[in-house]
Amino acid sequence: MKVRRTYTRYANMSDGRKRGADLNSRIAIVNSNDTLPSQAKAALYILNRAVAAVRNGIIIADAQQPDYPIIYCNPAFEEITGYSQAEILGRNCRFLQGPATDPTVTVQIRDALQNGRECRVVLKNYRKDGTPFWNELTISPVRDDAGRLTHFVGIQNDITARKEAEEAQQETVQRLQEAYQQAIVYAQELKGEILERRRAEAALRENEGRLHSVVENALDGIITIDEQGLIDSFNPAAERIFGYSAAEVIGQNVKLLMPEPYHSQHDSYLANYRQTGQPKIIGVGREVTGRRKDGSTFPLDLAVSEFSLARRRMFIGLVRDLTRRRQLETQLRQAQKMEAIGRLAGGIAHDFNNILTVILGQTEFLLNHLAAADLRTEVEQISEAAQQAASLTHQLLAFSRQQPLNAQTLNLNEVIGDMEKMLTRLIGERINLVTRLSPAPAWIKIDPGQIQQVIMNLVINARDAMPQGGQLTLETDLADLAGSDLFQSLGLAPGPYVLLTITDTGIGMDVETQMHIFEPFFTTKDIGRGTGLGLSTTYAIIQQNRGYISVESQLGHGSTFKVYLPQLPMKMEPAQANLSVLLPSGNETILLIEDEVNVRLVTRKYLQKQGYTVLEANCAQEALQICRQQNPQVNLVITDVILPDMSGPELGERLRQSYPLLKILYISGYANDIQQQQGSLDHNPLFLQKPFSSEILARKVREALDTPGPQSTP
Ligand SMILES: Cc1cc2nc3c(=O)[nH]c(=O)nc-3n(C[C@H](O)[C@H](O)[C@H](O)COP(=O)(O)O)c2cc1C
Known part of the structure; x- marks a missing residue:
C-alpha cells in the first residue's frame, strides 16, 4: 500500500464534518482501483467506516514533510474542534493551542516527535470559536515496512467534562482542604483560647481559694451586708467574736450585732447613706460597741467600706474585738496609777507610822494607868482611831507593795473558817453568809494579814452592794487551769490555782464601773464611806502574790469576784502556834x-x-x-x-x-x-x-x- 501525497485534491471538500466520510475519499490511496485484492478492499472499507465512526478525533500528519502537515482528520475531530478538514489540511496542529496551553507539554510532544516515539499527553486546546477544551492526546508514529517513519497518527479524546468534573472535585477537595486547614487554625486558636481560659479559670480559682482562706483564717471578723443591711457573709472570726454561727445570721439584719441605741439607729443610718452618700457608717477605725449572742456588749473597732458584687452595692465590715486591748490598757493605767500612789504612800507612811506608834503606845499606857471610870471610853476611842489609822497606813503600804511580808503556808479554807464569825458580824443580820469550801485543803502561800485583808475588802464591798440584804457566798475550789485561755492571756504561770469566789446578790455594776473598779481611789460609795483603796489594795495584794482577780457583774444581778492564787501542792510549813496570852519578858x-x-x-x-x-x-x-x-x-x-x-x-x-x-x-x-x-x-x-x-x-x-x-x- 502506498499513500499518495496529493492532499490538495481533497481541500475543496465541502462537508468535512459528515460522519461516515471514508478515508479513501479524503486520502488518495495508490492503486486504489485495481491493485488491491477485493478482500483488502473490504477490510479497508471497514477500517474507513470505523475511523469515521469513532468519537475520538483522529489526525494524520505527514512525518516526512517539514512541520508535520495534517493530511487527514476524521469527522469527530471536526466536531470536537469546529474546524473543517478543508480548513486544516496542510497545517501543523499547533493552531489548536492557546494562552492556557502548557508549554512544557508541547515541548514534551516535540521531543517525542523528533525522536519518533509515541507520546501521551493531556493539554488544553481551543476550538475554532475560541472556547477551550481538554484534549487527552496520543500521537503514535507510523512506519513502513522498511521501518521508516512516514506518518504520525494523533488520537484526541475530549476529556473536558471529565477534567471539569475533576477540576470541580479538585476545587471541592481544595476547598475542603482549605476549610480543613482553616478548621485546624480555628481549632488551634480555640485550643489556645481554651487553655488560656483554663489558665485564667485556674488562676481565678487559686485567687478565690487564696481569698477564701484569707477570709476564713483572718483574726478580724469580716462581715458583708447588702444595701438593706442584710448579712451576706460572716467569717469564722466573726462567729468567734459575736458567738453566732454564720448560718444563724446570714440573711438577718446586721443591727442584730449592735446594742441599743445603735440597734434602732442603724436602719436610718443606712437609709441616709443610700440617699445622701454621706458616709456616716463608712470609714476606718471607728470604735463602736458590739453585742454578742448572749447579749453581752464589748468594744470593737469597725472599718466599713463599699464594694459592688454582681452590680449590687454591698458593704464590707472589718471587726476587731477590743476587749483584750481595753483590759490591757486598763491594767497599764492601773499599774501607772498604783506606782504613783505607791510612791506617795511610801513617802508618808514612814512619818505616819512613827506618829501612830507614839499615839498607840501612849494610849496603851494611859489605859493601863487610868482608873476604871476615868475617861477610859475616850482614850479607848483614841486608841481605836489610831488603830484604824494604822490599818489605813497598812493598806497604803500593801497597795504600794512596800509592806513587809510574812508569807506563810495557809489553808484558805481554815482562814475563811476562822474569819466566819467575824464576817457574819461585819455583814449584819440582813445578809446571809454561805460558805462552800473545797473538800481538799486549799494551800496557798501568803501573808496571813494580806489574805485576811483581801477577804475583808471583798466582803465589805459585797455588803455595801446589798443595802437591802441578800446572800453572800464564799466558795473555794482547786483549779488547774494551766491550759486555759484565761491564764495564757493573763501571762500567769501555768499550774494549779486556788480559786476563791465571792458572790453577792446586790445591785451589780455596769461595764464602765467594772472597768475602773480596781483603780485606786475609784469608789461607788458615798463620799466619806470608802477610801477607794479597798479593791485596789486587794488587787495589789493578789498581784503581789502572783495571782489574778476578775469581776463579773450585771446591773441588778449582783457581782462575782474570782480570786486565783497559786496553789501549793501540800502544806510546807507548820502552822504557827497560837499566841499565848502572857507576854514574854526578860532581864537582858x-x-x-x-x-x-x-x-x-x-x-x-x-x-x-x-x-x-x-x-x-x-x-x-x-x-x-x-x-x-x-x-x-x-x-x-x-x-x-x-x-x-x-x-x-x-x-x-x-x-x-x-x-x-x-x-x-x-x-x-x-x-x-x-x-x-x-x-x-x-x-x-x-x-x-x-x-x-x-x-x-x-x-x-x-x-x-x-x-x-x-x-x-x-
Ligand atoms: C499527528 C499529529 C497530531 C497532533 N495533534 C495535536 C493536537 O490535537 N493538539 C495539539 O495541540 N497539538 C497536536 N499536535 C502537535 C503539534 O502539531 C506540534 O507538533 C507540537 O505543538 C510541537 O511542536 P512545536 O513546538 O513546534 O509547536 C499534533 C502533531 C501530530 C504530528
Whole structure:
C-alpha cells in the first residue's frame, strides 16, 4: 500500500464534518482501483467506516514533510474542534493551542516527535470559536515496512467534562482542604483560647481559694451586708467574736450585732447613706460597741467600706474585738496609777507610822494607868482611831507593795473558817453568809494579814452592794487551769490555782464601773464611806502574790469576784502556834537607837515594862559612844533602819565588832527602808514594822534574844 501525497485534491471538500466520510475519499490511496485484492478492499472499507465512526478525533500528519502537515482528520475531530478538514489540511496542529496551553507539554510532544516515539499527553486546546477544551492526546508514529517513519497518527479524546468534573472535585477537595486547614487554625486558636481560659479559670480559682482562706483564717471578723443591711457573709472570726454561727445570721439584719441605741439607729443610718452618700457608717477605725449572742456588749473597732458584687452595692465590715486591748490598757493605767500612789504612800507612811506608834503606845499606857471610870471610853476611842489609822497606813503600804511580808503556808479554807464569825458580824443580820469550801485543803502561800485583808475588802464591798440584804457566798475550789485561755492571756504561770469566789446578790455594776473598779481611789460609795483603796489594795495584794482577780457583774444581778492564787501542792510549813496570852519578858540589856523622841520613849516604856534594862541613843554616834564609855553588857540592839548619821545596818556592823554575839532588831516605818539597805543588811534580818503594839514588840524582842547564835553577817 502506498499513500499518495496529493492532499490538495481533497481541500475543496465541502462537508468535512459528515460522519461516515471514508478515508479513501479524503486520502488518495495508490492503486486504489485495481491493485488491491477485493478482500483488502473490504477490510479497508471497514477500517474507513470505523475511523469515521469513532468519537475520538483522529489526525494524520505527514512525518516526512517539514512541520508535520495534517493530511487527514476524521469527522469527530471536526466536531470536537469546529474546524473543517478543508480548513486544516496542510497545517501543523499547533493552531489548536492557546494562552492556557502548557508549554512544557508541547515541548514534551516535540521531543517525542523528533525522536519518533509515541507520546501521551493531556493539554488544553481551543476550538475554532475560541472556547477551550481538554484534549487527552496520543500521537503514535507510523512506519513502513522498511521501518521508516512516514506518518504520525494523533488520537484526541475530549476529556473536558471529565477534567471539569475533576477540576470541580479538585476545587471541592481544595476547598475542603482549605476549610480543613482553616478548621485546624480555628481549632488551634480555640485550643489556645481554651487553655488560656483554663489558665485564667485556674488562676481565678487559686485567687478565690487564696481569698477564701484569707477570709476564713483572718483574726478580724469580716462581715458583708447588702444595701438593706442584710448579712451576706460572716467569717469564722466573726462567729468567734459575736458567738453566732454564720448560718444563724446570714440573711438577718446586721443591727442584730449592735446594742441599743445603735440597734434602732442603724436602719436610718443606712437609709441616709443610700440617699445622701454621706458616709456616716463608712470609714476606718471607728470604735463602736458590739453585742454578742448572749447579749453581752464589748468594744470593737469597725472599718466599713463599699464594694459592688454582681452590680449590687454591698458593704464590707472589718471587726476587731477590743476587749483584750481595753483590759490591757486598763491594767497599764492601773499599774501607772498604783506606782504613783505607791510612791506617795511610801513617802508618808514612814512619818505616819512613827506618829501612830507614839499615839498607840501612849494610849496603851494611859489605859493601863487610868482608873476604871476615868475617861477610859475616850482614850479607848483614841486608841481605836489610831488603830484604824494604822490599818489605813497598812493598806497604803500593801497597795504600794512596800509592806513587809510574812508569807506563810495557809489553808484558805481554815482562814475563811476562822474569819466566819467575824464576817457574819461585819455583814449584819440582813445578809446571809454561805460558805462552800473545797473538800481538799486549799494551800496557798501568803501573808496571813494580806489574805485576811483581801477577804475583808471583798466582803465589805459585797455588803455595801446589798443595802437591802441578800446572800453572800464564799466558795473555794482547786483549779488547774494551766491550759486555759484565761491564764495564757493573763501571762500567769501555768499550774494549779486556788480559786476563791465571792458572790453577792446586790445591785451589780455596769461595764464602765467594772472597768475602773480596781483603780485606786475609784469608789461607788458615798463620799466619806470608802477610801477607794479597798479593791485596789486587794488587787495589789493578789498581784503581789502572783495571782489574778476578775469581776463579773450585771446591773441588778449582783457581782462575782474570782480570786486565783497559786496553789501549793501540800502544806510546807507548820502552822504557827497560837499566841499565848502572857507576854514574854526578860532581864537582858537592850540598846535602843531611835531619833524620834516620842517613839523612843514609848518603845523604852514597853521594854522596861517587860523587865528589860534599856540604854537609849538618838543617833549612831551616841550609841557607839555609850558602848565605848560604859562598856555595858548589851544583849540586843533595837535600831531604826534610817538614822540621821548612819544607817541602822551600818551601826549594827560597827557594834558587832565589840559584841560579836550581838543580836540586832531593826524597826522601820516601811519596808522600803529595809529594801534600800539590802546590800548592807543581814540576809535574814529581824525586822519590826511601826507602829507596833507592846505585845508585838515583846514577842519580837524575845524571839531575837532566844535565837541561838548571832544572825548571819553580811
Ligand atoms: C499527528 C499529529 C497530531 C497532533 N495533534 C495535536 C493536537 O490535537 N493538539 C495539539 O495541540 N497539538 C497536536 N499536535 C502537535 C503539534 O502539531 C506540534 O507538533 C507540537 O505543538 C510541537 O511542536 P512545536 O513546538 O513546534 O509547536 C499534533 C502533531 C501530530 C504530528
